[in-house]
Amino acid sequence: MPHRQLLLFTALAGLMxxxxxxxxxxxxxxxxxxxxxxxxxxxxxxxxxxxxxTRATFTLGKTDIEERPMGADIMxxxxxxxxxxxxxxxxxxxxxxxxxxxxxLTDEQIGLTLDGVPTGDSRFNGGSPPARFIESSxxxxxxxxxxxxxxxxxxxxxxxxxxxxxxxxxKPQFGATVEAGAGSFDFGRLYARMDTGEIAKGLSAYIxxxxxxxxxxxxxxxxxxxxxxxxxxxxxxxxxxxxxxxRLSYNEQADNDFNIITLPQFRQNPNSDFATDAVSGIPAVxxxxxxxxxxxxxxxxxxxxxxxxLSNRVTLKVxxxxxxxxxxxxxxxxxxxxxxxxxxxxxxxxNANGGATRPALTTLRNSNVVGGPADMRxxxxxxxxxxVTDELIVSDIAAAGxxxxxxxGSWYERSESSEKRNFYPVISPATSTDYDRxxxxxxxxxxxxxxxxxxxxxxxxxKALGDRLTVDLGATWYKLTYNARSPLEYKAVVDFSQESDxxxxxxxxxxxxxxxxxxxxxxxxxAGIPEDAFLGSTAVIDPKDLEPVTTENLxxxxxxxxxxxxxxxxxxxVKLEQNVGIVPIDTVGLEPDEIIRGNVTTKAANTQxxxxxxxxxxxxxxFGSVDLYGAYTYIDAKHDDPAVGSAERRKLASLxxxxxxxxxxxxxxxxxxxxxxxxxxxxxxxxxxRHVGERVGAHVVLQTTFQEIGVxxxxxxxxxxxxxxxxxxxxxxxxxxxxxxxxxxxEDYIASVSGATATQPEFGATIANPAGRTLTRYFLGAPRTVxxxxxxxx
Numbered sequence: 001m002p003h004r005q006l007l008l009f010t011a012l013a014g015l016m017x018x019x020x021x022x023x024x025x026x027x028x029x030x031x032x033x034x035x036x037x038x039x040x041x042x043x044x045x046x047x048x049x050x051x052x053x054t055r056a057t058f059t060l061g062k063t064d065i066e067e068r069p070m071g072a073d074i075m076x077x078x079x080x081x082x083x084x085x086x087x088x089x090x091x092x093x094x095x096x097x098x099x100x101x102x103x104x105l106t107d108e109q110i111g112l113t114l115d116g117v118p119t120g121d122s123r124f125n126g127g128s129p130p131a132r133f134i135e136s137s138x139x140x141x142x143x144x145x146x147x148x149x150x151x152x153x154x155x156x157x158x159x160x161x162x163x164x165x166x167x168x169x170x171k172p173q174f175g176a177t178v179e180a181g182a183g184s185f186d187f188g189r190l191y192a193r194m195d196t197g198e199i200a201k202g203l204s205a206y207i208x209x210x211x212x213x214x215x216x217x218x219x220x221x222x223x224x225x226x227x228x229x230x231x232x233x234x235x236x237x238x239x240x241x242x243x244x245x246x247r248l249s250y251n252e253q254a255d256n257d258f259n260i261i262t263l264p265q266f267r268q269n270p271n272s273d274f275a276t277d278a279v280s281g282i283p284a285v286x287x288x289x290x291x292x293x294x295x296x297x298x299x300x301x302x303x304x305x306x307x308x309x310l311s312n313r314v315t316l317k318v319x320x321x322x323x324x325x326x327x328x329x330x331x332x333x334x335x336x337x338x339x340x341x342x343x344x345x346x347x348x349x350x351n352a353n354g355g356a357t358r359p360a361l362t363t364l365r366n367s368n369v370v371g372g373p374a375d376m377r378x379x380x381x382x383x384x385x386x387x388v389t390d391e392l393i394v395s396d397i398a399a400a401g402x403x404x405x406x407x408x409g410s411w412y413e414r415s416e417s418s419e420k421r422n423f424y425p426v427i428s429p430a431t432s433t434d435y436d437r438x439x440x441x442x443x444x445x446x447x448x449x450x451x452x453x454x455x456x457x458x459x460x461x462x463k464a465l466g467d468r469l470t471v472d473l474g475a476t477w478y479k480l481t482y483n484a485r486s487p488l489e490y491k492a493v494v495d496f497s498q499e500s501d502x503x504x505x506x507x508x509x510x511x512x513x514x515x516x517x518x519x520x521x522x523x524x525x526x527a528g529i530p531e532d533a534f535l536g537s538t539a540v541i542d543p544k545d546l547e548p549v550t551t552e553n554l555x556x557x558x559x560x561x562x563x564x565x566x567x568x569x570x571x572x573x574v575k576l577e578q579n580v581g582i583v584p585i586d587t588v589g590l591e592p593d594e595i596i597r598g599n600v601t602t603k604a605a606n607t608q609x610x611x612x613x614x615x616x617x618x619x620x621x622x623f624g625s626v627d628l629y630g631a632y633t634y635i636d637a638k639h640d641d642p643a644v645g646s647a648e649r650r651k652l653a654s655l656x657x658x659x660x661x662x663x664x665x666x667x668x669x670x671x672x673x674x675x676x677x678x679x680x681x682x683x684x685x686x687x688x689x690r691h692v693g694e695r696v697g698a699h700v701v702l703q704t705t706f707q708e709i710g711v712x713x714x715x716x717x718x719x720x721x722x723x724x725x726x727x728x729x730x731x732x733x734x735x736x737x738x739x740x741x742x743x744x745x746x747e748d749y750i751a752s753v754s755g756a757t758a759t760q761p762e763f764g765a766t767i768a769n770p771a772g773r774t775l776t777r778y779f780l781g782a783p784r785t786v787x788x789x790x791x792x793x794x
Contacts, residue, residue, distance in 0.1 A: 045620060049559055049566045054472045054507025055521050056147040056161075056555050056570050058082065058618070065139055067686055067723050069740040069787035070179050071189040071212050074136045074165065075100065075129065079690060080672055081144045082568075082616035082631040085665075087752035089258035090217065090225070091742035091785035092187065095295075096257035098122075098129060099752035099779070103146055103160050103574050104612030104637030104666050105551075106755070108530065111158025114165045115247065117303045117321045118154045118413065120385055121531060123755075128325060128383070130165055132299040133249040135210055135229055137179060137191055140168045146616075147521055147555045147572065151459040151474040151505055154389045154411035159525045159551040160574055167247065169235055170204035171195040176794045179210075183740075183787035186224075187214040205234035216256055217783060218273040222291035223256035241309040249301045256294035260754045260776040263697060263712060270748035273780055281430040283334035283374045284367035292376065292433040297327025315393045325383040332433055335365035336373035337423045337442040344422075344443045350491040358488070361442065371430030375423045375441070387413030387453075405461040407474075413453045417531065420446045449484040449531065459505070472507035472521070476500075480528040480548075484541070496543035500526035500550075519570075520556035527551075529580055533604040541604045547578040564622040574612040581607040581655045581759065607651045608640035610663055630673040637663040653706040655759040658699040661711050665753040669693035682727040691718045697753055698777050702770065703761040709770050717749035717781070738789040743782060751781035 050057030058081045065077050073093030078086045078100070089097030100107035100122070107122045112130050122129040145153070146161045153162040174197035181189035189212035196205045208231045216223035229251050236244040259275035275290035286292070303321035310316055339346060340359040349357045366372035391409035398404075421444040424435040459474030478500040485493045507521035527549040533541060557570030583605045614635040621628045641660030642648035649659050662668075674688040693716045700709035721742050728735040757777050764774035 045563070045566050045622075046561045048620070049561055049568050049618070050519075051517070051559060051561045051566075052470070052509060052511075054470055054509040054519055055145055056519075056557060056572070056616075058144045058146070060142040060144070062140055065136060065142070066725075066738075067688075068136065069183070069742075070137060070181050070738065070789035070791065071191065071210065072136060072787075073098075073131050074134050074139055074142075075131055077136075077142060078144065078163070080629075080631070080674070081146075082618045082672075083146050083572075083614065083633050083635070084144065085667075085670065085692070087779065087781075089751065089779050089782065090185075090214070091782040092214065092787065093131065093225075094257060094779075095129075095225075095253070095255055096756075097752070097754075097779045098131075099665065099755060101666060102144075102163075103572060103614060104610065104635055104663055105160035105574065105576065109157055109159040109527065109551075109576070111153045111155030111162030112165075113153065113155065113162060114301070115167055115245070115303070115305060115319075116152075116154070116164060116389065117301075117305070117319055118387070118389075118411075119301070120323065120383075120415065121157055123532070128299060128323065130163075132251045132253070132297075133301045134165055134167070135191070135208055135231055137177075137193070137210075138168050138208060138231055138233075139165055141166045147523065147553055151407060151457050151472070151476065152389075152391060152409055154387075154413075154455065156453050156478070156480065156527050159527050159549065159576065160553065167231075167233060168206075170206045170233060171197065172204065173197045177791065179789060179791045181212070181787060181789040183214075184785045185215045185217045185220060187787060188212060189789075202237040202239075203234070205232070207232045216258065216290070217785075218258060218271070218780065219256070219275055219277045219290035221277045222289070223275070223277075223294070225255035225257075226253065227255075228252045243307045245305045247301075247303055247305075249299075251299040252297075253299075254294070254296040256290055258779055259288065259290065259293060260757065261778055261780065262773065262776050263714070263750075263778065265776075266748075266750055266778065266780070270780070271783065279432055281370040282368060283332075283365075283372045283429055286374070286429070286433065287332055287334045287367075289332055289433060292330065292332035295327060295329035297325060297381075299327075300324045313395050313397070315395075317391045317393070318388065319390070320388040321386065323383070323385040325381065327382075328378055328380040330379070331377045332426075333375040333377050333423070334367040334372070335363050336375050336425055338362045338364075339442045344440050345446070345488060347488060354491040356487070356489050356491070371428070374426040374429040374433075376426055376433065376435035378422045378424060379419065380422070381417070381419045383415065383417045385413065385415040387411065401464070403463040403467070405463075407457070407459040407461070409457050411453070411455040413451075415451045415453075416448075417451075418446070418448045443488060445486055445488050447484070447486040447489075449482070451483075451531065452481040453528075454479045468511045470507075470509040472505070474505040476503045476505065476526070478503075478526050478528065482529065482543075492541075494541045494543075498528055498543070498546075498548050500528075500548065515560055515562050517559050517561075518557070519559065521554075523553045525551045525553065529604070533580055533582070545603065545605055546580065547606050549576070549578050549580060551576045566618075566620045568616070568618045571615045572613070574614075575609065576611075577609040578606045579609050580604055581651070583607065583651045583654050605651060607655060607657075608642060608648060608659070610637060610639045612637040612663075612666075625678050627676045628674070629676075630671070632669075632671045634669060635666055636668065637666045639663060650706060653701050653708060654761070656699050656701045656761050657759065658701065658708045658711065661699055662696045664696050664698065664758055667693040667695040667716070682729065684725050686723040687720070688723075689718055689720045692716060692749075697750070698758075698762075700765070700770070700773070701761045702765050702767065703763055704766060706761065707767060709762075709765070714750050714753075714778070717747055719747050719749065719781070720744040732794065734791075734793045736789075736791040738791070740785075740787040740789070742785040742787075744784065746784040747781070748783075749781040750778045752779045753777055754779055 088094030121127045143164045177193040179191035191210035193208040213226040232248045259273040301323045305319040308316045364373040395405040423442040457476040462471045481497040503524040505523040509519045511517045552575045555572040560567040618631045671691045697714040698712040
């Protein structure tokens with residue numbers, strides 16, 4: 001561990017521990033009993049299953065989060081939620097290897113918020129997955145709304161629901177917490193937290209710092225992941241019931257992530273991602289060198305949330321926020337590029353299509369010779385994002401025997417993003433992959449995009465029949481403004497806006513008995529045009545050709561909730577319309593690799609959609625010392641099926657999508673089961689199993705002709721996990737010892753389909769040899785992984 005981090009934790013631990021040890025009071029020890037500092041944060045059975053709500057909702061509490069290893073990626077806890085799937089290349093997390101699906105939709109079609117503040121899109125390349133802003137030990141609960149029926153989710157991506165991560169509140173008494181962890185693949189972690197207690201009337205705060213690192217298990221000699229993370233949160237409560245909360249989060253991360261593989265490679269060696277662990281000096285081999293695969297980034301997020309009680313029935317909530325991203329990714333290239341004339345950004349003019357005319361690009365390549373020419377491709381990505389959410393709540397208005405609660409709100413955000421692709425010469429390809437940043441020889445593109453999002457919403461929550469019936473009537477409206485340019489690729493400046501229709505959201509909950517309730521709803525959702533259309537290609541974007549991406553969501557369910565058990569059955573139908581992809585301007589006469597690159601001979605266009613039907617069955621029973629939990633999901637997710645030979649079907653084929661086929665990476669059947677055993681009040685063991693059935697891995701479409709060959713199916717798998725905790729309590733301190741074993745039986749499996757290549761036609765395959773495929777698509781699942789953690793609270 002770096003020397004600076006040891007100094008940081010020595011100093012912080014000393015600062016926290018000394019006053020706590022001096023106090024040695026029972027009150028200090030008692031303050032650690034409530035992990036969140038607020039009794040209302042405790043997730044009871046009814047709240048977990050969404051009892052009383054008009055939409056499909058599932059809440060994970062502190063105990064659910066703590067079943068994962070201390071410091072594990074917070075997103076992994078979501079695998080317990082019905083209808084939701086998360087995969088990472090490492091058992092404790094991953095960046096490039098992160099993939100998520102909910103009810104057939106991807107993470108880029110799901111709204112993600114932190115304390116109600118939008119975290120933005122979750123793309124690896126330029127996006128901001130919530131884990132960047134979260135220390136798992138500081139999260140009190142996770143609220144998952146699968147039905148997209150919630151009215152106030154501030155996101156352009158909430159096509160299929162949203163997920164809100166709720167952070168801990170400061171504890172009411174002064175205290176300190178220190179965590180440490182170690183485990184497989186040289187995993188190491190340190191975490192420290194100081195709670196100030198009430199430093200002034202109603203004012204309390206905490207500060208945390210953590211550092212962790214591990215080797216990438218498929219390339220332990222040259223690949224690793226390091227993360228330093230800092231958080232601060234302060235809460236001020238007023239006697240009127242109003243409150244203010246301020247939170248800061250800073251994350252610095254560097255990692256060499258996992259390589260993607262083919263299905264034959266998995267069958268050949270299920271424990272290798274076929275990235276090399278040493279420099280050979282031969283460029284054709286070193287393109288797969290793991291030490292030159294990865295990236296670095298810094299993420300910062302700050303927000304203030306105010307809740308102001310204006311009267312006994314009127315409350316105003318306001319949350320301004322600001323986020324920055326500074327990062328880059330890198331990849332070794334088995335050739336050297338130099339733009340003639342010495343100016344790596346030179347443009348001499350624009351052709352009739354508006355494409356940039358540039359000086360000749362000299363490419364030197366001798367890939368199979370030791371010391372052959374090579375470049376390092378470096379892709380910097382920056383983002384500045386700021387906005388504000390607000391909501392006025394008027395509650396308990398009685399009229400005509402009904403009770404009304406009105407919500408009126410808005411959301412505004414401006415996001416400024418840039419992405420560049422730079423090439424630098426490798427200094428000595430025969431001996432290393434080090435490159436010279438002072439010699440920028442070629443800039444392929446410099447893309448910039450500004451997106452402004454405005455949302456207005458309103459809702460009337462109506463209660464009737466003695467509160468047995470609840471009806472939510474709501475609507476949202478969006479306006480999105482786009483401005484994008486890439487002068488090294490095309491002349492045009494994209495500048496237009498889109499407005500949605502009024503999107504209705506209706507939810508109903510009817511309580512049949514004190515324990516049984518029916519619920520259901522309908523929601524229409526709007527997302528506009530994905531940012532990848534601007535930052536991911538050079539394609540021509542004509543607003544007249546683009547309709548915004550939308551969904552229609554319909555769900556119906558029944559819940560049974562008793563003091564020691566709960567059952568939930570829900571069915572849903574999700575229809576995604578007007579997806580957007582990069583397709584040929586003319587469906588004939590275009591080289592397929594032009595579409596893959598994206599340029600002025602291609603365009604962003606609507607490319608049909610998909611339909612998902614599914615059923616979730618979830619249950620929990622508490623016997624006392626033993627408790628059982630299980631969730632089963634059936635999903636039928638298929639792409640639209642335009643006529644064979646039609647232009648619409650060819651558009652899909654250019655994106656490696658076969659009309660009418662199942663959506664990639666969505667199993668028809670999946671399940672999660674868990675049994676917990678508490679033999680002693682201070683000891684608990686949890687055994688869980690996650691089953692993922694067969695699913696489509698790839699739509700095989702030939703690169704040369706866009707001919708549809710068929711689908712490739714990935715085998716089913718089941719992984720088992722074991723978690724054990726033992727608590728030692730004494731006056732002035734609490735200690736928790738924890739053991740986690742992921743993939744207990746060391747199952748070999750493919751974890752997910754990479755979004756990076758999912759919509760690319762097959763390289764190498766031809767009509768004569770459709771099996772001659774070379775495109776990599778899949779991430780390996782992690783092997784057996786052991787993590788030992790300890791937490792000390794003073």
